[in-house]
Amino acid sequence: MAPNASADAIILATADGILQVRTTATPEGGKANEAVLRLLAAALGQPVSALELLRGSTGRNKIVRVI
Incomplete structure (x- = not known):
């Protein structure tokens, strides 16, 4: 994850x-974490509630599970 970027993107x-x-x-x-989950949910066509941040809440590397 790269916070404070010029645009939201999965690159x-x-x-x-x-x-x-x-x-x-x-x-x-936690604003960046929430933004990442929203962006991933939109890309996957899922609600944000279908994603779970498993690891990396304070770091740049994250593990997200799609429920």
């Missing part, structure tokens, strides 16, 4: 399922 997908997500949100108060 890279690798064969092993790793995505690079950029968000304009700041990392303060």
Whole structure:
């Protein structure tokens, strides 16, 4: 994840399922995490409630599960 980016985007997908997500949100108060989940949910056509942040709430690398 790259917070404070110039635009929200999912810019890279690798064969092993790793995505690079950029968000304009700041990392303060969990705002960037929420923005990443909203962006992923929209890309997957799922509600945000279908995604769960498993690991990485305070770091740049995150593990998200689609329920």
